[in-house]
Structures are given as structure tokens and as C-alpha cells.
Amino acid sequence: MNLFSKIYSFLLLGIFSLLIVDGNLSYEAQIKQFEFDMEENAKEIGSIMAQIISRTWRENGSRKAIQLVEDANRADGKLSIRWIWLDEIRQEHGMRHSELRAFNTSDTARTISFVGLDENRIQQRFTYVPVAIPGDRGGALQLTQSLVPLREYTQSILIRFLITSALLAMISGIILYWLINIKIKRPLEKLSRKAIEIGKGNLEADLEIKGDDELVNLSRLMNDMCTRLLIAQEKIHFENIARLKTLEQLRHTEKLSTVGQIAAGIAHEIGTPLNVVDGRAKMIISEELERGEVIDCAKIIKAQAERITLIIRHLLDFSRKKRTIMKAGENVVTLLRQVFHLLTPIATKQGVSLHLKVQQEAKVCCHIDAQQIQQVFMNVIMNGIQATPAESSVQVEVTNIHLRSMIHTDDQLREFLRIDISDEGEGISAENLDKIFTPFFTTKNIGLGTGLGLSIAQELLEEHGGWIEVDNSQPKGAKFSMYLGLEDAAS
Numbered sequence: 001m002n003l004f005s006k007i008y009s010f011l012l013l014g015i016f017s018l019l020i021v022d023g024n025l026s027y028e029a030q031i032k033q034f035e036f037d038m039e040e041n042a043k044e045i046g047s048i049m050a051q052i053i054s055r056t057w058r059e060n061g062s063r064k065a066i067q068l069v070e071d072a073n074r075a076d077g078k079l080s081i082r083w084i085w086l087d088e089i090r091q092e093h094g095m096r097h098s099e100l101r102a103f104n105t106s107d108t109a110r111t112i113s114f115v116g117l118d119e120n121r122i123q124q125r126f127t128y129v130p131v132a133i134p135g136d137r138g139g140a141l142q143l144t145q146s147l148v149p150l151r152e153y154t155q156s157i158l159i160r161f162l163i164t165s166a167l168l169a170m171i172s173g174i175i176l177y178w179l180i181n182i183k184i185k186r187p188l189e190k191l192s193r194k195a196i197e198i199g200k201g202n203l204e205a206d207l208e209i210k211g212d213d214e215l216v217n218l219s220r221l222m223n224d225m226c227t228r229l230l231i232a233q234e235k236i237h238f239e240n241i242a243r244l245k246t247l248e249q250l251r252h253t254e255k256l257s258t259v260g261q262i263a264a265g266i267a268h269e270i271g272t273p274l275n276v277v278d279g280r281a282k283m284i285i286s287e288e289l290e291r292g293e294v295i296d297c298a299k300i301i302k303a304q305a306e307r308i309t310l311i312i313r314h315l316l317d318f319s320r321k322k323r324t325i326m327k328a329g330e331n332v333v334t335l336l337r338q339v340f341h342l343l344t345p346i347a348t349k350q351g352v353s354l355h356l357k358v359q360q361e362a363k364v365c366c367h368i369d370a371q372q373i374q375q376v377f378m379n380v381i382m383n384g385i386q387a388t389p390a391e392s393s394v395q396v397e398v399t400n401i402h403l404r405s406m407i408h409t410d411d412q413l414r415e416f417l418r419i420d421i422s423d424e425g426e427g428i429s430a431e432n433l434d435k436i437f438t439p440f441f442t443t444k445n446i447g448l449g450t451g452l453g454l455s456i457a458q459e460l461l462e463e464h465g466g467w468i469e470v471d472n473s474q475p476k477g478a479k480f481s482m483y484l485g486l487e488d489a490a491s
Helices: 003-060 062-075 086-093 148-200 214-265 267-286 291-319 332-349 370-387 453-463
Strands: 079-085 112-117 123-131 139-146 327-331 352-358 365-368 392-404 413-422 467-471 479-485
Touching (some): 003 062, 003 112, 003 139, 003 148, 062 079, 079 086, 148 214, 267 291, 327 332, 327 370, 332 352, 332 365, 332 370, 332 392, 332 413, 352 370, 365 370, 365 479, 370 392, 370 413, 370 453, 370 479, 453 467
Parallel strands (some): 352 392
Antiparallel strands (some): 079 139, 112 123, 123 139, 327 365, 392 413, 413 479, 467 479
């Protein structure tokens, strides 16, 4: 039911309720007045006739007087007048009209008027007017009035009520339709369309409604809201750009911090091939070697130089700031092996061994930014190395798993790639378990961490449609589980 139907229904209900109450009160009052007028009219006519009959009876005799009554009865078709003796009233009419049973034959001044049934069972008004005549026997005039005028008057009131009601309903409907359609419906449609446009992102303050009512004020408020939202949107846009720049800078800072630690760890690994290069170069310079030996020394120097170049290239590739580029078919196990290659010197220096276990026939290709996911692995594995005591290990296991996604709301089972990184340290205390992903929160000694590693890892995984969980219920150490959507599952 639309707005017009609802309002019109309630309006008609109110109008008809008032009309019914008012009509009922007016009807009762008019009917009573009509009956009163009928009664008074009959009494007045009867009184005049009684005086005329009384004078005629005294002057001209009873026959002339009764003839006069019969002539008056023939003259008026709506009012029936007849002569009746008072001593016959109770006998002839008392059984039919209880009002006449108490009629006093000696009372010549009392007039009786009532509504009753005649001999044909038709409702009439009877009026009895005593007439003062000579002699001991009294008489009266019986005036009988038909109630047809009363019924006609009642019908006219009802018809007038129905016509008035219909006219009021029609006029109020026309006025209400015009008011709602012109003054309410059209402005509301404009407001609705503007609300839909705002939901779609159109924040132009172009809503225009003419007039000076509440809907016009609402349109002005909506235009003001659009202006404020547009300003707020621009502000949020610039703040978001600044936030992204700051976040990118923090990520790069964390990466450089990791690079510094890696650089310190691989100094020994670079030193060994440098010593080989230096020794072979001295042999070529100081000794007389045959051509074949010189070539062998040159090959050894070249191999060691390539080894150093590969180490430096991996370090530079990891530390270089790049734009996010998502690629399909990136092999996560390959990325883990590259991270192992970079972190092995640090782990070896601390007496920690790194182990990678890949589930047989596991799907390991994802649609990711390889460098960002590599940074995630670097941050988590570095934390594991730092938390693990000497002569212990950090285990990395790669498996496939079916579960309901933490980021999708369809509650369907999906296949994910899970990377578990477990250390053998002291674990995470209960009071710190809810804080480990908070930026700048760290339990490490000064100089060993920025407190950004895990928070950046969590954010990067979420940007890739994955997430990270921590399990501190192991017998020893902590386990971080990372989930990435597989290409087959994503398609």
C-alpha cells in the first residue's frame, strides 16, 4: 500500500467517524423535533377543531357538529379526523392502545397523543382531543396521522448523509492526491534518487526541490551533507595516500633493518670466497704457473666471484623498494628456499638449523607479489631464529588444507596453502599473545628488532587475501601458520 492509500484510508476513517457521530446526533435530534412538530401540529389542529365543534354543537346541534367533523376529515387527506365518544374509547380502542386504558371520561381538558398500530397493523400517530359539549356524555376528536412523512424525512436525512459523505470523500481524495503527488511524492522520489546516487558515490550537491516546507529543508540538509561528505572524502583520500606512503616507508624500513642483520650474518660467507680469490690471485702473481694451472685458478676466481655476486644480488633484490606487482604462478617453495639461502648464515652463526618440509604433491603456486610474500617469510623466520636457542632448529612445513576462510563470508570450504613456521624457543607469554601483531610492540632487546615485523607480515598477508595465526600451545616454542589462497581455489 502506497503513501496515498494509507493517508486516504485514515482520512476517510476519520471523516466517516465524525460524520457518523455527528449524523447520529443530528438524526436523533431532527427525528425528535419532527415527531414533536407532528404532535404539536395535531394538538393545535385538534384544539382549534374542538373549539369549532363545541360552538357548533351548542348553536346548531350535534348533527351539524358531527357533520362538520366528517367534512373536515374529507378535506385533509394526510390527517384523518373522526368523532368518538369518550365512554367508548376504552372499550373499542383500549385493547389495542394501552395509552387509552387510563383515559378519564370526566376529563375534558386532557389531550393524549401517541404512536400505535391501527386495525391494519400500520403504525400511525393517534391524538385524542376532548370536546366540551352539552350533556353528560363526553366526546373527543381522534386525529390519525400517517408516519409516511416521517419515513420520507428519515430517508432524506440518510440520502443527504450519503451524498455529503461521498462529496467529502471525493473532494478530500482529490485534494489529498494533489497534495501528496505534487507536494510529497515527487520531492520524495527526488530524495530517493539522490540517496541512491549517494550510495553509488555521487556526492554532487545538485538536489533541487521548490517550496518552503519540511521536504525542501530536508533537500537542503542532504545537499549540505553531500558537500561535507565530499570534503571528508577528499580529506580521507589524502590521508589514505599519506598513510599508504607512511606504511610503505615503514615496510621498507623494516626490510632494511632485516637487510642489516642479514648483511652482518653473511659477512663470513662472503669472506670465504674472497679469501679463495685472494689466494688464487697471489698464486698467479707470485709463482710461475703453467698455462693450464693459470686457467684453473682463473676459473676458481670466476666461480667465487659469481658466488659473491649471487649473494649480493639476493640481498639487493630483497632490499630494493619495488611497486606491488601481483603475478600468477609464483612458487611459494622457491621463495622459501631463497629466504633460507639469505638467512642460513645468520642461523648458522647462532647455531640454529633451518629445515623445510613440503607435503608430497602439494599445490604451491599462488597469485601473489613474490617480494612482499618473501618479506613475510623473512620477518617470521627471522623472529624464529632469534627466539631459538643454539643447537635447535626452525621448522618450516608447507601443506594444503581445506577450511572455511577467515576473510570470506559465504561459509564455504576452500583449499588454501598453509605455511607453518615453528621454533623451539620459550614461546610467547599469555599477556603478550594479543599484542604480538601490534605495530612497534616487541619483546626483543634494543637493537634486535623494530616491532614492525609481525604487523607488516599480517598486513601483507591480508592484502593477498590470506591471514596469519599463532599457536602457543606447543610443548616447546611457538608456531605461526600463514594461509594463502591457491590459484585453483581462487578460480
